[in-house]
Amino acid sequence: MPALVSLSGLSWSTPDGTPLFTDLDLTFGPERTGLVGRNGSGKSTLLHLIAGDLPSAPDQMRISGSVAMMRQEALKRPSDTIADLFGARDALRLLYRAEAGLADAGELAEADWTLSTRMEAALLRCDLAVEPQTPLAALSGGQRSRAALAALIFAEPDFLLLDEPTNNLDRAGRKATIDLLQGWKGGAVIVSHDRDLLEAMDAIVELTALGATRYGGNYSAFRQRKAKELDALERDLVHAEKVRDEAVRRAQEAAERKARKDSAGRNGRAKGGKPKILMDAAKGRAEASGGAAARLRDTRREAAQEALADVLQRIEVLQPLRMDVPATGLPSAKPVLRLDGVTGGYGPERPVVRDLSLNIVGPERIAVAGPNGSGKTTLLKLITGEIKPHSGVVEVAVPFAMLDQHVGLLDPMLSLRENFQEMNRGAGQRAAHAALARFGFRAADALRRAGELSGGERLRAGLACTLGGTPPPMLLILDEPTNHLDLDGIAALEAALAAYDGAVLVVSHDAAFIDAIKPHRTIHMREWPSSRSARE
Template sequence: MPASVSLSGLSWFTPDDAPLLTDLNLTFGLERTGIIGRNGIGKSTLLRLISGKLHPASGQVRMTGSVAMMRQEAMEQPDDRIADLFGVRPALDLLDRAEAGLADVDDLADADWTLPARIEGALLRCGLPVGPQTLLASLSGGQRSRAALAALIFTEPDFLLLDEPTNNLDREGRKAVIELIRSWTGGMIIASHDREILEEMDAIVELTSLGAARYGGSFRNFRQRKDTEMDAAARDLAHAEKTHSEAARRAQQASERKARKDSAGHRARARGDQPKILMDAAKGRAEASGGAGVRLRDARQEAAEEALSAAREKIETLHPLRMEIPSTGLATGKTVLRLESVTGGHDPDHPVIRDLSLTVTGPEHVVISGPNGSGKTTLLKIITGQIVPQSGRVTLSVPFSVLDQHVQLLDPALSLRDNFRHLNPAADPHVAHAALARFGFRATDAMRRAAELSGGERLRAGLACALGATPPPPLLILDEPTNHLDLDGIAALEAALAAYDGAVLAISHDTAFLESLSPDRTIDLGA
């Protein structure tokens, strides 16, 4: 029987008993399936339920075949080695003893002489040419992620479960993951916001507050079908709202007509124009007719309300991340940044940046590229004054803001209003509230603490504090801003940058994001 994963009536609740996943029914075969949805919607939880690390509140996970889930933290102890990640250190120690002539007959019977070669093969498949005794502490974050992926495929499971596998990976690491996805013959279930990865999928499962929906094909196919569905749902909702309004209008008109008739009847009765017996008969007929009319109107209004409710259920209620950014007033010929023969880094004996010159003029979009360890973030720290260069000169001629993947410019303990005023000291409370409102944080939302925000909200708040001043800073520096954003957050960032008329200096390995940025040029530190 082919390997498969089947979810039946699967539900799970958060520790405070809030429903996160409700009555999911899904089947995964030996194909590549992408799981998408907003941050906090339950993507990682779904993978943990499938892997058995969590148990459902109700429903079942049925599985034929084996499954392995990538560890998010590859390093646990300072002296851990790649062999520990693979769980084979005792087996490798046995081989060492055998080679030294210290193993007995029973040990030799258990020796697997192919093990080192198979480990190195898995590491090479993930683009990591190192040996099993390599200390994990000596690897970069991206290299540890690749080592964790290699340990996963080493077990040759029927299903791979990957949670944001390209976070923290440089271009070469991303290529290795994409090649693995393309060559893997088993099943894959990947939670990701990486559109380049999602284009490799055979199917997309979207998680929303309404449940789960499966779409065949890659992300592009999903987007096209989703847009068509949303357009149809929007038309249905508009029609239902119109019908509901019309039913309410007719009910109001009927009520007003009845009130006029009742008033006229009271006046006629008071004047005594007709015999009482005739007045009473007319009143009875009117009440019977009116009662039937009221019941018909009530039925129509109830049907209109049900239709409206059903139409609304088709459209998940989202607060769109719309952001209004004032003009920076940056002139085309204005020199924004100049680096003259700059050398520097964290280690004075081995400066990662050497003799670099760069000039940014006017509203240019400049991308800093290169593999992990090539000095991209170090360069930004030199530019922003966090690291003093050993030689050369840095001239920043305009105010700037920095937005990184963790939105570290926000103090988690402060409210958004206080964060804004901390970063914009000249702003009074009224100016702070007005600026935050332009980014969707109105009234009491401006008093929420930064620690309470979701990933998408945190990005929006960071942009509000960075760009909400009037005028906003003419230079925006971005350091892997999309790493922890969901697709809605990325779309919001891209829309904000499209409206921003200042200069942008960006580091990112997200190909789709860089394409949307439309860079004027790229500085490759790995060249």
């Protein structure tokens, strides 16, 4: 029997009773399927249901074949090693005992003599050369993600379940992941907003408030078909509204004609120009004819209304994601940032950034690129003053705001309005509400606690609290801003940055995002034998 995941009438609600999806019918076969949708649409929950982490009714899910899921939480246990990710700690310990001559005959018979070689091969497939005893805490976030993917491949399941597998990966890691999946012969269901990764899919499934829709082909094919569907729905909606309005107009005109005739009939009866029996007969015929015509008009009006309702049921009603950024007024010749011979990091004996000089003038856009561990985030911390340089000069000449991928500047225990007022001293409640509304947080949304927001909502709230003040900062520093955004959120951020007239310094491995914001220059961080530096 071929590997298959079949969902039939699957429903799931959040603990507060909010339905994520209802009566979901889906089938995943031995192909690579990208799962897309807005934050909160239930993508990760669906993966956990398939993996068996959440209970479902037996008749709602049928799985033939083995399933393995890449779990981000498994990468956060500080005492674990690479061997623990592979589930091979005990088997490797036995091999080490055997190599040391300490194993007995029974243990030697149980030893998996090819284990180390197969683990090394799986790690190399993910562009990672580390020993099995390496602690996860010694690896960067991107290295841990690659190690988890290698462990998943090593298990050789029929289905891979991956939730944002390229988050925290540099461009080399993203390419290695895409290459690995392109060579994968089993089934794979992948939640991602990485447009390059989605281009490598065989099919795209979109989760919306209306359910799930499958599209054959990669992300570009999905976008083309989606655009055609939306255009067709828009035409259907315009036609249905036109037919409905025409039916209402005709009914109103008929009602007005009838009223005029009834008025004329009453006037004629009052004058008494005809025998009463003839007038009563004429009145009866008119009423019968008028009643039939009214019923026909009502039928047509109801049919038009039903046709309009049918079209509306096929249209997902979404609140547009907009981020309205006020002008900073940054002059084109204004010095913004100066780094002169900066060397720094977390220890003077091994600086992460070495002898780096950089100047930003006016509304320049600078991208910072480089592999994981090359010092990009350290550079941002040197610029913002979070850490001090060992040598050199760092001067920020304009007000700035820094947003990391977790938007750590927001206090999770405070409401959005309170966070805004904390960052914009002197701003009243009305100003806070107005600024938050420009970024899509209207009315009661401004009273939500920051800790309750999704990743995409947190970034939008962080932008609202920093750029929504008066005056807004003239320099915006972003560290992997797209990591927790859905595709609509990324598009909204790109549009907001296109309208922003200040300077931008951004670290991102998302090539499509970097292309969209059109940087004037790119700083390439590079590794040194004992330290690191940068070049343009």
